[in-house]
Amino acid sequence: MKGIDIKKWYHKYRNDLKCYLLLLVPICLFSVFFVYGFVRGFVFSLLNYDLRFVMLEGLQFVGFEHYAEVFRDKDFLNGLLHTTIWTVVMLIGNNGFGLLMAVCLMKLSRGRKFFLAGLYWPALVSAAITTQITLYVFNPTETGILNSFLSVFGIPPKDWLVNEDTALISLMVIPFFTGFSQKMIIFYAGLNGIPKTYYEAASLDTDSGVQIFGYITWPLLGPVVFLNVLLSLIEGMKVIAPMQLITPHNDFTMSAIYAMYIDAFENTNFSFAFAEGFVMFVIIMVLTVIQNLTQKETVVYE
Amino acid sequence: MNKVKTKGSIGKRVVLGLCYGTLVLFMLFQILPFYFSFVESLQPETYRPGGTLHLLPESINIKNYLTAWQGSDMIMGIVWSLIYAGGFTFVTVIIISLVAYVLAKKKFRGQQFVFLFFMSALMVPGEILLVSNYLLITEIGLLGSPLAVVLPGLVNIFGIFLLKQFMHTIPDSVIESAVLDGAGDWKILTRLVIPMSMPAIATYCIITFVGQWNEYLWPQLALNSVSPFDPIQIKLLMYRPTINGSENHPYASVLRTAATMITLLPVLVFYFSFQKYFTEGINVTGLK
Known part of the structure; x- marks a missing residue:
């Protein structure tokens, strides 16, 4: 009797079992490195898991104490300010120049592929290489390009990456002017998706490129602009590489995620670092939601 | 007129x-x-x-260049970077095409739930995982091992999403006829679905390879400071030549830039060989 039941059951669920068996390894890896990591991060943010003291004090539940502390932490707040500046500057620079490049590319009848290839490669340059290049450009002695350029006019060398007024700006200059590649490609694909007939129809009414851009290109490009702005926001809020590699432990360039990194891996205060991570997570979520709401208000003609 | x-x-x-x-x-x-x-x-x-x-x-x-090449031990960096980027790309592409195939082309109970389960990771921020995966790697004794560098990111959710979208365009009739011919899931995946998804898979592989090649933050944590298994990016960051005991000597700067150029060269060669996958790949990712 029982044997028949199992047979029936097996027959009924055989396909499902097979599918889950195929997914077994991915689901396990995913559960360990994503789900467990996330849940554990939250649980640990409520404990006192600080390797410097946990042996003496014993593992304790401290509630949301760390979260309150995060908003009083000088390094984190300082980092949040710099991260916000970085995000806004990169959002404007990379999307502005990216769109400009894409619009210029669309005007060309020849050489599109050449310019596309020639403008995209910096997207593949690693953070380590950018670090070395930036260190070289802003080198405090006359070895640096900037100082040796200024020395032509008799201006003495400055320590750009250390001074309060210039440190953050120095980090931002190169990514601001050259970091548009990824955005350019997305804008370019978006512009190519706008049907030519719209432009032909518009060209009967007006010769003004500005008008055509304002009434046709910009509204139809809405979803692509939305995507690019969202990508910029998420990338910008997570910035750590330039701060960590080019100007380590510099209060004038500290970013929020770098402050978290220091708390976790240098101070070994993992609970506090998790709290900082979750605060950043909530900030990014809120920004995403706000951006989604503004998107709904713009009309898309399609 | x-x-x-x-x-x-x-x-x-x-x-x-x-x-x-x-x-x-x-x-x-x-x-x-x-x-x-x-x-x-x-x-x-x-x-x-x-x-x-x-x-x-x-x-x-x-x-x-010769001095910088020897001084920075770049050769071992390149070997390990090739192992990390190559191995990671190979394994992750198998995993994500398997998941995408099962989610796009099979029907089973709880399918929607499994899909949402995976997609929930798009919400999980990488910086929290950076810390918790470091703790996990330490606890299971993998800290400092090359395996720790590649293990956490293997299930790439964005890749699953991208490939699943692409596989929806493969007609069901093709797979049904393969089933009638007696092909199993593995055979359908490797002989039919993967070859038919090649444009998406190639783009994914190339972008993943470069991404892994350029990675420094997680390898640095997973390998725990200076290690014989350091990839090329860390070799470059660790290279601090001194001339007469000074890092600020002009020639030290010359050697550092030479090491930078050595690190840049493979990426540029790779880029110009596969350039169309980078600049046209976006069409495959579903954005018109």
């Missing part, structure tokens, strides 16, 4: 000229820092900066 026409074409030419000008200008912005570094990397040992901006090196010194 004729006049208007000429005026229009002159205006168009001016616009076209401005477009070319803007594109060239920004290309220069991108190239200049690298060009100056390249010039610097060729300077001779006797080179002393100051007074002028060097548009060309005083003399061409290939020897710098």
Whole structure:
């Protein structure tokens, strides 16, 4: 009797079992490195898991104490300010120049592929290489390009990456002017998706490129602009590489995620670092939601 | 009538000229820092900066590259980077095509739930995982092992999403006829679905490979400071040549830029060999 039941059951669920068996390894890896990591991060943010003291004090539940502390932490707040500046500057620079490049590319009848290839490669340059290049450009002695350029006019060398007024700006200059590649490609694909007939129809009414851009290109490009702005926001809020590699432990360039990194891996205060991570997570979520709401208000003609 | 026409074409030419000008200008912005570094990397040992901006090196010194290559132990960095990037890409592409195939082309109970389960990771921020995966790797004794570098990111959710979208375009009838011919899931996946999804898979592989090659933050944590398994990026960051005990000596800077150029070269070669996957790949990812 029982044997028949199992047979029936097996027959009924055989396909499902097979599918889950195929997914077994991915689901396990995913559960360990994503789900467990996330849940554990939250649980640990409520404990006192600080390797410097946990042996003496014993593992304790401290509630949301760390979260309150995060908003009083000088390094984190300082980092949040710099991260916000970085995000806004990169959002404007990379999307502005990216769109400009894409619009210029669309005007060309020849050489599109050449310019596309020639403008995209910096997207593949690693953070380590950018670090070395930036260190070289802003080198405090006359070895640096900037100082040796200024020395032509008799201006003495400055320590750009250390001074309060210039440190953050120095980090931002190169990514601001050259970091548009990824955005350019997305804008370019978006512009190519706008049907030519719209432009032909518009060209009967007006010769003004500005008008055509304002009434046709910009509204139809809405979803692509939305995507690019969202990508910029998420990338910008997570910035750590330039701060960590080019100007380590510099209060004038500290970013929020770098402050978290220091708390976790240098101070070994993992609970506090998790709290900082979750605060950043909530900030990014809120920004995403706000951006989604503004998107709904713009009309898309399609 | 004729006049208007000429005026229009002159205006168009001016616009076209401005477009070319803007594109060239920004290309220069991108190239200049690298060009100056390249010039610097060729300077001779006797080179002393100051007074002028060097548009060309005083003399061409290939020897710098040899010194930097040996001093930074770049060869082992390249070997390990190839292992990490190659191994990671190979395994992750198998995993994500398997998941995408099961989610796109099979029907089973709880399918929607499994899909949402995976997609929930898009919400999980990488920086929290950076810390918790470090703790996990430490606890299971993998800290400092090359396996720790590649293990956490293998299930790439974005890749699953991308491939699943692509696989929806494969007609069900093709798979049904393969089933009638007696092909199993594995055979359908490797002989039919993967070859038919090649445009998406190739783009994914190439982007993943470069991403892994360029990674420094997680490998640095997983390998725990200076390690024989360091990838090329960390070798570059760790390379601090000193001349007469000083890191600020002009020739030390020359050697550092030479090491930077050595690190840059493989990426550029890779880029120009697979350039169309980068600049046209976006069409495969579903954005029109």
